[in-house]
Amino acid sequence: MASENVMHANGHGAGAHADYLDSTKGLWSWLTTVDHKRIGLMYLWSVVFFMITGGLLALLIRLELLTPGPTIMDAELYNRAFTLHGAIMTFLVIIPGIPAALGNFILPLLLGAKDVAFPRLNLTSYYIYVVGALMALSTLILGGVDTGWTFYTPYSSTTGGGVSMMVLAAFVLGFSSIFTGVNFIATIHKMRAPGMGWFELPLFAWGMYATALIQILATPVLGITLLLLVMERVLSVGIFDPNLGGDPVLFQHFFWFYSHPAVYIMILPAMAIISEVIPVFSKKTIFGYKAIAFSSVAIALLGFLVWAHHMFTAGMSLFAGAIFSFITFFIAVPSAIKVFNWIATMWRGSISMKAPMIHAINFLLIFTIGGLTGLFLAALSTDVHLHDTYFVVAHFHYVMAGSNMIALLAGLHYWWPKMFGRMYNERMAAIAAALIFIGFNATFLPQFLMGSRGMPRRYYNYLEQFQELHVLSTIGSWILAFGLFMCLAVLLASLRGKKGVASNPWGGKTLEWEALSPPITHNFEDTPVLVHGPYDYRPQPVPVVVEREQGVTH
Amino acid sequence: MTWFRDFLLGTPAATHASDVDGLYIFITLLTIFFFFFNGALIFYAAKRWKRRSDDEVTPHITHDTRLELIWSLIPLAVVMLIFFWGFKGYVSAWVAPNDAMEIVVTGKKWLWEFEYPDGTRALNDLHVPVNKPVKLIMHAEDVIHSFYVPAFRLKRDVLPGRYTEMWFTATEPGVHQVYCTEYCGKGHSDMLARIYVDTPEEYEVFLREGDEQVRKMPLKDLGKLVYENKGCATCHSIDGTRGQGPTFKGIWGKMERGTDGKEHVVDENYIRESILVPNAVVVQGYEPIMPTFQGLLRERELLGMIEYIKSLQ
């Protein structure tokens, strides 16, 4: 047996054949674990915690906007609320969400590996995340941050409160993200099961790979940007402050050089999950494997060339605006390819409408709207009208909250039995999914209309004429919240039951379904060797030619 | 289609808006189309090929290059169309015609200040003539703001330390809302202004007598406004301290000795002359640096100034 005479990071080998949840006991064994599955779960619970925190803040924001003028808070509190909401949701929820929580758990299993390439770095990255999260929360005591999550100078370099702390928190969180990215790329390159060539790689791994590329290439620039901002506050270095000869628009270049690619850190993992769920629940080979795989990488790389589409009205030059707009449009093409390939995968399949599939379909519908509304913003003349209105707010909630979060739910429902060895109540899960879909659209569809009619974002107070739409949106947010809490309750309720789900409840063809549910600490009893492609649903799968990859086989 | 446009965007009020609206409606229809198109395909597939038993066999289709090319190239063509359409609108909103009337806009926490070519200033209310190009030259005093007129479909950030420009030709007389759309702190959502698009007749009246605010104001308050807005305050104090020019406090009725050696009593005519022809009499002990305000102050404003100085005893 493979694991008999290897050193155990957990200190002993007794639990090697028990599942990873029970192999060792006690809080300490979790806090010091280097098992990617346990780290993944710790990330998952942290992300859920912050999702709820950020979500409750969102509910307060929506409640405040029920009426124009003060409803439940004053302007300063409101500004802090949406800043914290935005910062928590981006830096603490959505960026680590799918890669660090689900990706950590699933990726090594998908590749047939025992762990990620650098398990200790993985744990370090989690603790850096915790430190960053605590720093972000500590701004609550330091007087709050009221800059918006974009920290635009010179407002951010002059306003009071805990701006420096929040900025440093984002800096620290960046390292967590970088380490995850480094780990995933090394893992995908070097830890694949024998026989797994690049085109036998499950598409989830391709998505993670593209995501990791962005994490590595863009995050350091965010780091230095934030450091410069802190320096500006502490030393008045002058780079962003026009009174000292600096250029405030330069900050926006620095910020968006990271933060635009970061939106693809958010959507690529979501797409990665959808690429797994749809073939399994259609019981059919993915349509256009290579197109989907390469489009992920194309989105990641193109994503670096378009950042200034957030700055069309910011006082950029005409030529720069034109170039950035032009390149932005090219990203629509790989996105379109993906959407149509997913639909083609369903075509003539054998479609089973289980909870993960319902979420996946919700994703397809919501992402279509979210993505296409990106075109309004990418086009120069319409963006001039829509920039910094609720249209933008609606656009990014459709892609972030709607697409990413719903894909996370799809993935969570899909892999839940693998992670915990238990099945949730599928009927209730389906009902929750429907509620989420309805609530989501009720919340954010009205915001497109408001924005088109001129309602600016980050507005505490607004004109009477927008109230009806705001009321609609607020009521929608309650339905959405109800659906999400129900969804969480359904999942948690399953944990009270006994373990005992079959190792492959959905009929998946990728390697993680070879492992037990829940998997043992070392994932597989023996190193798996690939014999057919990841989505081969033929009755007699045709064996793939076992490619002898350097460093993988021996 | 106009009801659809008005429902989505509100009625446009500037020449440039039609370009934006056309593109906006095009993409809206595109989005609606693809939402229902994709939705229909998905639901058709889900119904038609619903799983009936667990051992169903599906065809093994890996890809179809022709189909994939179609659904890459069509979106590509569509987005290129959108790009050029958007670019066209952007450029037309970029370069102002040479005869455009120029108004200097200052944004600061949390109000908008407008300065007309004749030097008159106003807070939060801007009067422009209908069907005449107007160019706004904008800058901010503290942080970034953004000047947004939804009815004109226009918006441009207002930056500290630099000027940005925006121009329009208003087509609809009436009042149009202006918002600040770059987050600027506590008063961000109250940093509103209004653009009054005047018919030629209304604009005549405005030019002669100032806006409503000015017309209705008591003379003394108007004087104070002039004092604060026209730069008098940079040289003259109202509390007795000596600046680049003499203070206004207590000068009414006083005798002033000019550099010509003569004494002059500070009365209506003296003040009027000092403002319009400052170098006629230069007060002893001061440099002749006061600029003339000939043509920059309306008659009523001069009267207001006199009243104001009278009140500073």
Add this chain to the structure above:
Amino acid sequence: MSQSTTVPSQDHHEHAHPPGLQHHFIDMRQQFEASKIGMWLFLVTEVLLFGGLFVGYGIMHSKHPEAFIAAHTHLDWRLGALNTIVLLVSSFTMVMGVWAAQTGQKKKLIGYLTTTFLLAGAFMVVKYIEYSHKFHEGLLPGKFYAHQGDTVPGQFMFFSFYFMMTGLHGIHVLLGMVAIAWLIWRAQKGHFSSQYYGPVDMVGLYWHLVDLIWIYLFPLMYLLT
């Protein structure tokens, strides 16, 4: 009907588990290559981190060329050149250390590592001299800039960048010294051999990157015209 069959992996039975091999890797080579990729990815993040500062420097330089050129005359290019040489030599001794490790020469390895460590220390000493001189003259970043008698305004911005860039670089040198010290300690314990020298190689790469960044800093800061 599964994606895989499993083969019992026999390598662990065939030969003793090599020292330094972590449990989740199949063999030394996989471990080495994985950590090498990881290291290079990390170096890329370092390049982009410093790169952000270089971009900021470049843009501000292009906006205020006179101020930057006037300010750089306060730096002593001779000290900068000295430090360049010191770092270059330390890079050389480092790579010799890697070579010694590859060829299993423990004594030489320790010797080269120690030399590298000392050269790094020398670099910091020179930096200390430079910094204390600047502090003395009031050539400080941002609002602390207090140098008297400038004719060209705005020189504080050059020093903002000077301190941020050389400061960040200095921190990297210090971290490198810690890493090298750790290598010396492990080498003394006999951890490394021609079979297992990954850590030496990794620290080496890091150290060369620190050198590489300085190669760009030197002309940009000290030799502006």
Add this chain to the structure above:
Amino acid sequence: MEHTHEHDHPITGPKTYMTILGALVVLTVITVWIAQFDFGAANTVVALLVASIKGALVALFFMHLRHDKFNAVIFVGGLFFLGVFLIFSLFDISTRQTVLPSNLKEPVQAFPGAPLGKPVQPGTGMPKGQAPVVPE
């Protein structure tokens, strides 16, 4: 079949390393030497060119990228995106046109004398023909 060696490229020896060190030192001297000449706008380019030759030597030999194609791609890729960042940002900044109100004669000079001066407030509403005032 098994690899106990971590490396199977030829090991570069001390001789090569010595040569490279020599070259690096010479190039450093050259950097200092050419800094005396004024090539006008090309100054920075020349300095960066020499630095890049040095950098390439370090990367290729000391960091063994010569034998390590894959990691060389990673590294060069990183540099590529850094270049994108620099060039696109500079492009915007160098193509912005200056907008000035016609009643302001002088461009807004936003640079205070160092150390920290009072910020210049552009266009504080002076009548036509007046330069902006620096409020004390």
